[in-house]
Amino acid sequence: MHGRKTLAVALGLVLGLAGCQSGPGARLLGAKKPAEDVVLKPSTYVAFADYRAQTGFADDLPESTRLQCREEARVSYLKAIEVDAKYLPAHLGLARLLTHCKRHGEAVESYRQAIELSPSDGGLWYELGMCQCRQKDWAAASASLARAVELAPQQPAYKEHLGMALARGGRHAEGLAYMAQAVGEARANYDMARLCEHMKQPTLARHYASEALRRDPNHAGARAMLKPRAKPVPEAPERPEVRTVSHESSEPAPLPQIITPRGDGGAAPAPLPPGLADTAQPVGKTGSPIPVPPPPVLNVRGR
Numbered sequence: 001m002h003g004r005k006t007l008a009v010a011l012g013l014v015l016g017l018a019g020c021q022s023g024p025g026a027r028l029l030g031a032k033k034p035a036e037d038v039v040l041k042p043s044t045y046v047a048f049a050d051y052r053a054q055t056g057f058a059d060d061l062p063e064s065t066r067l068q069c070r071e072e073a074r075v076s077y078l079k080a081i082e083v084d085a086k087y088l089p090a091h092l093g094l095a096r097l098l099t100h101c102k103r104h105g106e107a108v109e110s111y112r113q114a115i116e117l118s119p120s121d122g123g124l125w126y127e128l129g130m131c132q133c134r135q136k137d138w139a140a141a142s143a144s145l146a147r148a149v150e151l152a153p154q155q156p157a158y159k160e161h162l163g164m165a166l167a168r169g170g171r172h173a174e175g176l177a178y179m180a181q182a183v184g185e186a187r188a189n190y191d192m193a194r195l196c197e198h199m200k201q202p203t204l205a206r207h208y209a210s211e212a213l214r215r216d217p218n219h220a221g222a223r224a225m226l227k228p229r230a231k232p233v234p235e236a237p238e239r240p241e242v243r244t245v246s247h248e249s250s251e252p253a254p255l256p257q258i259i260t261p262r263g264d265g266g267a268a269p270a271p272l273p274p275g276l277a278d279t280a281q282p283v284g285k286t287g288s289p290i291p292v293p294p295p296p297v298l299n300v301r302g303r
Contacts, residue, residue, distance in 0.1 A: 041083070042080040042081075042083045043080075043089075045076045045083065045090070046087070046089050046090050046093055048076050049074075049077045049090075049097075050073070050093060051073075052070070052073035053069070053073035053093070053096075053097050053100075056068075056070035056073060057100065070101060073097055074098075077090050077093050077094035081094070088114055088117045091110055091113045091114040091117065092110075092111075092114045092124070094110045095111045095127070096127075098110060099131050099134070102134075104132075104134050105135070108131055111124065111127060111131060115128065120151060122147075122150075122151030122155065123148070123152070125144050125145070125147045125151060126144075126148040126157075126161075129142075129144030129145035129148060129162075129165065130145075132144055133161070133168075138165055138168045138169035142166050142169055145165055146162055156181075156182040157182070159178045159181050159182040160183060162175075162178045163177070163179035163182070164179065167195055172192065176208075179192065185215045186212050186222075189209070189215065189222075190209065192208040193209040193212060194221075194225075205225065206225070209222045209225040209226050210222075210226065
């Protein structure tokens with residue numbers, strides 16, 4: 001019931017920010033003066049901002065609606081800070097909203113303002129360090145996470161992520177030491193191997209995978225990383241298409257033409273196919289195909 005009253009008041013706040021001087025917003029607030037003159041408590045602004053921020057990342061809403069909700073949440077956080085610049089939840093809520101919106105530079109500034117209000121809060125230093133990791137500012141992230149570990153040494157996640165930030169910055173030995181405190185020697189070496197593999201350092205990756213397997217011979221992940229990988233076989237070039245001629249044709253193949261030299265230096269005609277040889281005409285001595293005339297018919301009576 002209390003949450004509904006808070007939401008109703010927050011909705012009235014939105015209407016007031018929009019410049020409405022009458023209507024449901026004014027009735028909910030019970031105000032007789034213009035709504036833009038109403039100043040609410042910082043906690044009310046933050047409650048509404050938290051609600052709109054959560055709605056701004058709902059998967060079942062259109063993108064335009066989500067963007068509008070995020071902007072309303074940002075404005076409401078800023079309104080809370082305007083009312084009370086030392087109200088920590090407003091700075092922290094704004095920093096988290098900006099982080100989720102991937103506006104990391106602005107988020108870092110909001111985290112720093114929150115830390116100024118509570119410098120001994122290890123959780124704030126941890127969130128700042130993680131935001132700096134998203135910026136790939138490994139030196140700044142390592143410093144912030146180291147401060148978080150100093151303030152809250154009982155938190156293994158702080159040590160684990162400090163180790164990763166140090167390793168990403170090139171300080172592998174220091175990073176491994178913090179990671180081992182958080183997750184153990186075998187897991188720390190395996191995580192370092194994966195990190196080096198991600199950073200395109202295969203030699204270091206195999207080294208840390210070997211160390212992980214030495215400390216835990218049953219570590220399946222490390223064993224898989226050390227398993228020789230087959231080289232990709234190059235694809236064979238395409239061969240030209242070879243067409244074969246069938247010899248089972250019903251028609252006989254044509255006989256080849258054979259030319260033999262003649263006595264006069266010319267070429268003799270090709271022999272006739274079988275069955276036609278009987279009709280061939282005789283060839284003279286010179287080899288020329290001159291037909292022999294038939295014998296003359298003698299007219300005995302004429303003589």
